Amino acid sequence: MDRLRLYNTFSCNKETFVPLRKGEVYMYVCGMTVYDYCHVGHGRLMVVFDMIQRWLRTLDYRVTYVRNITDIDDKIIRRATNSGKSIYTLTDYFIKAMHEDEATLNIKRPDYEPRATEFIPQMLGMIEALKRNGYAYQGRDGDINYSVRKFSAYGQLSGKSLQNLRAGERVAQNDLKEDPLDFVLWKRFKKDRLLDIGWDSQWGWGRPGWHIECSAMSCALLGDRLDIHGGGQDLQFPHHENEIAQSEGATGQHFVNYWLHNGFVNVDNEKMSKSLGNFFTLRDVLKRYDGEVIRMLILRTHYRSPLNYSDACLDDARAALMRLYTALKDVTPDNQELDWGECHAAAFRAAMNDDFNTPAAFATLFDLVSDLNRTRDPALGRQLKRLASILGMLECDPSEYLQGQSLASDKLPALDIEQINEQIKVRSQAKHMKNYIEADRIRAALFDDGILLEDKPNGMTEWRRV
Known part of the structure; x- marks a missing residue:
């Protein structure tokens, strides 16, 4: 090991x-x-x-x-x-x-x-x-x-x-x-x-x-x-x-x-600090984003690297967090202990043992989400919840968390049904070509417009407005 x-x-x-x-x-x-x-x-x-x-x-x-x-x-x-x-x-x-x-x-x-x-x-x-x-x-x-x-x-x-x-x-x-x-x-x-x-x-x-x-x-x-x-x-x-x-x-x-x-937190390529007058208090940010979104933003960047702060980065972190919670919404994880021999857990452990590489650890969690969406296996649900909890994440009830999320007034959905379905089709093609970066970009962009995607076990993707 x-x-x-x-x-x-x-x-x-x-x-x-x-x-x-x-x-x-x-x-x-x-x-x-x-x-x-x-x-x-x-x-x-x-x-x-x-x-x-x-x-x-x-x-x-x-x-x-x-x-x-x-x-x-x-x-x-x-x-x-x-x-x-x-x-x-x-x-x-x-x-x-x-x-x-x-x-x-x-x-x-x-x-x-x-x-x-x-x-x-x-x-x-x-x-x-x-x-x-x-x-x-x-x-x-x-x-x-x-x-x-x-x-x-x-x-x-x-x-x-x-x-x-x-x-x-x-x-x-x-x-x-x-x-x-x-x-x-x-x-x-x-x-x-x-x-x-x-x-x-x-x-x-x-x-x-x-x-x-x-x-x-x-x-x-x-x-x-x-x-x-x-x-x-x-x-x-x-x-x-x-x-x-x-x-x-x-x-x-x-x-x-x-x-x-x-590393530093940067705003417009400058270190965030009180002396520069470009700092944001946690209390100000928490008026618009919940604490778990901020935690997601911080941990998706390696701790030694500069962290870029912006509303766009926070929105992306929120979309990623919603994806994790959505995967658990219709699955009841079993009550077994975390299985470190399972492939996702082993990859997560290897990432964390490599100088606390949380970006790689989160990549493993999203791989796990893809398998969970496909199989709806309670054992995978347990693995996802247990691994995320090590990072201090996914400790809320998924349905309550998703229901509690709302977008600011300037983020209200503007896309019509035809546009949404067209984006889902492009995303499906990207996934088929294993272009997961593009697929995730489309998911995040739709979320910015108030559209939450849910991948189902039969391969279909459903959506709803939030």
Whole structure:
């Protein structure tokens, strides 16, 4: 049986997964900074690593999954100050909103969801260890900084060398530091700095820098060495690079065996982000599409590839999801366990073991749908439902889900019966020629016009308006 292979960002290669402890996986993922509602990019991170932990558990690993919450930083302080709320009132509100969004996407809660403000003693302890080991110093403004040039392995994750890192690009000039590449570990309170929350330390009243938070929380909950550390591609540098420098500088241990990074969400070929003003909150999208459609959109693209976001892509994902549910509508799956020896399940497993190749896994599900439509075999219905559930999909009642779907007013059907039948005929010819891409395109195009196709066991195709 194939073994799980992961693309390790650190080595830039696919590697066979071998956990540090037999049968166990310790996984840490950088979560959200809670000063606003989650956008689609956050949704992708949550769905991707939910999918990964689901598959690891399917392989019978005992997974300890930690995804942190950053509940103290400059953006949070600024937002709380401007709104006249306390830090805790603001962050509690957006954490609750995040959990509501997660529920709509069928995301399982991590085993641990630590808040940065709950781990200040651990952060101070790690900073003390870094000072003791010669990696940290106190700057002229009282801040405690990490001395990047003291860590000889700095840049290995991102492929950046110290010589090529120039001040003024990702690193701001600062004559209060010994080197512009250095980053802050502890921000000492200053009268001219906006700060309404802090903690006492041997270096004075202040608060932690962002990077030290994740190093301290991961080590406190999972130990000095992790199997998997994940996050968005934008965190690879400098955040994850700095995490390595901090954790290994403090413990002397190799920090992470496998680094996993999901790709960006793009809108018009630009990364979706708040700084560019081209982001869409999950709540806005959920006004027009249900959570399972968004999950389908995310998982039909490989987690490392850019994800194109648009209404057209969401409509296509909805059509694909409707096809899966339609196949189950008139079939009652049997109650047997998933049969991994069955050909579709074996192909699904091989796809998922190949660096979580969800597009190939979905292709297998659609092959299964074709066989199910032809045979109406309850065993195939069971296989489809069980395999899809591993991806967090098809957990609704098919009839209720299909009935609940409706198109926006600008998607009302405009085709007459003659046009519909002509498209069905062209699609049938495409299927006969094994041109399944064209057949699926026609199905999706008809769905965009409010026409849902249902392939019957006798080879006929029926349609109805939705």
